[in-house]
Amino acid sequence: MLFLPHWATDYLKRRDPALAGPLALYERIKGGMRLVAVDPEARQHGVRPGQSVADARALLPPLTLREIDYPLLEAGFGDLADWHSNASPLVAILTDRARFGDLVLDITGVSHLFGGEAAMLELLLQRLRACHYSVAGAIAPTIGAAWALSHFARSQVAGPEALSARLDPLPVAALRLDQNDITTLSQMGLTTIGQVRSRPRKPLQARFGAELLLRLDQAYGEVEERMTSRLPPIAHSVERRLLDPLILLDDVLAVTQDLAIRLAHDLERHGRGAQTFHLLLYRVDHKVMTLSLNAARPTRDPAHMLSLFRHRAQRLAGEYDAGFGIDMMRLAAGALEELAPTQLGAFSIPGGMEDIDRLTDRLSSRLGAPAVLRTQLKASHIPERAARLVPAIAASGVTQAAQPSLTRPLRLLPSPEPVAINAEVPDGLPASMIWRRQRYRLIRGAGPERLGAEWWRSGERLELVPPPASPDPAKAPPEPPPYIPDLKRHDPEAQTRDYYRVEDEDGRRFWVFRLGLYGGPDLPVWYLHGFFA
């Protein structure tokens, strides 16, 4: 557990070296401006979080004041947390009491790499302090205990045997409780955790609810508390620490090749292949860049991995920013599946499909997965639903619906285009057409092929589809669909389509349809939907 009490102000000062002297951040709450974060220098002069801005200015005239920018700070803290995955693969941000500042690392089975728990804690603290972050840390058997120790005691390592001796003298606030509960407890005369623990549990539960007991049990390890790692769980990974930070993308790819070969050996020893690969680049300035990609089928072929990363890197050329250099790289494999050790590559299935899958992998790694598509046939009589285009990466192993053989066009317009059609008699063959401001005389035609709408939905009220969620939910909250009081009911008759195959005098063959029937409330509309060969 690492606790960075002044992270917000430290981070801003580090970002902008011109910010010197006492700094405080305020937030607008109900029209008033209240301080929420104060750096140590200001705190010495009596400035406290919760004060109003006017009071703080009066106390300390040279105080620099900034409005707090939560998304920026959260993103920055997220970067810092990701960067700490160079110490342990399982890193999480604890947001119980504050939105940033508490970092949890699961160091089970990791500490020996750093020469023991005490040395590891020392190293983690030292390297943050070297960057002028104020930080406290604790290693303890439970998340609750580590939180308590890092917030309310000196940085230390607490073993399971000394846990209650260390926790009992700490104040009750160390249990991650609400301010109200803390106040009530102190009014009852219970100021330390040990005192609370010695009380009978039933009355405590009746007075404070299950929360207090849960926190107590979590701190002492009676109840297991789980953390959710920020990075995807990684089963196999290889890493390389670099003496000299890398800047160039080509160098990064060269190291990736090394890593890919090592990862391939690793996977082969375990008889497995992977479908997702993550390349994590740890920058010197506490940021992590992640390149993730997927393969269509499990593989462990280093050459294939490298070519995928190479194409992925080409796509990102503009966004690649090594900052002051990359000092550690990790190649991780996810979505593992059994792959017999004797098998040469994952792709040795006869019939050339393996090469196609590799090709689609390469194409999607550079053009993006939604750009490489395969047709998936569906059992639907509505033409645009009968064939779905799905990303080729996701399409492997799809089953095909049986299709009756129908005359269908070679090309279909993604959305039908309205045309003006004249027919001699209302239900006769179309005689002429105007499409894209050009006139066509139609000399031949066949039809109609009547495709009814989905009658089993008749009478249902149409609904508006909610707009797709914006990629960044923090920036734009999803808007509810506009309220329209009288949406039409689904009318299968008005949605019936009569398809005609028509040919113009130059030999172009089109697929047009008429939406709706004559005699209904609305006049039918004609659309052009496809081209025949």
Next chain:
Amino acid sequence: MPAPDRQLRLTALRDIIADIERKPALAEAGARAILSETGFPQLPGGTVQDIFLDETRDAGAGLGFALMQARALLAGKRSAVLHLHLAPEGQALGLPYGPGLEGLIDPTRLVLVQARNAADLLWAAEEALSCQAVAAVIADMAARPKLLDFTATRRLSLRAGESGASLFFLHYGSWRQASAAQMRWRLTPERSAAQPYDDQAPGAPRWRLRLERGTLANHRTDWLLQATEKGLATLSTEPFEPNPAPAALSHALPAPLGHRLSQTA
């Protein structure tokens, strides 16, 4: 007279030039083009062909012709056909539609690639050509591509010659520009064949085809083709005319019902 001698020297020189140009695919195309039973030569893989259509509304014909050729190249390990197009042009040209392809190729063998710009499209074409399992690549470009100059097509034709996969460019318009493609076709749709039981209905598709660049074994340049189950069938040898004779019927067919009514009245 040194006439036969000169002739020999000329052919020798041509061979040297062909060697310098290293067009193995074209040399092979001349030699190996099999005259299929239906009349249209079956061109071997490894060629780059420009197929020019007059307007984007003829897109269906172009795709049909390219797919007919690609179908003949699907064999053994070469099991896929790629269709490349630019993402913004999908609505103008229409996208290949699975159920409609079934007569030509298995729709699951077609991989569609939507490139954001011409550079990505050309990259994808080159990448696909170097794959051993691709039979043919069909690239749709509605607008005249600036990037597709002689160098680019040359690069692609070398790649195609090495790997044995064919590349078909579908171009739209009357422009022509320098290209290293072995063949340049001009394709126009033609009125379809008669349907046996319904003379009003469009039948099997027919196209006029003119070879504008490149040579084939029999030095023929004009075809009237009909797409059949077996492949492309040749119908006639008459010279190509961009605008065929006007239709015999200048208006839509009169309703037969009306005649009968007038007879009974």
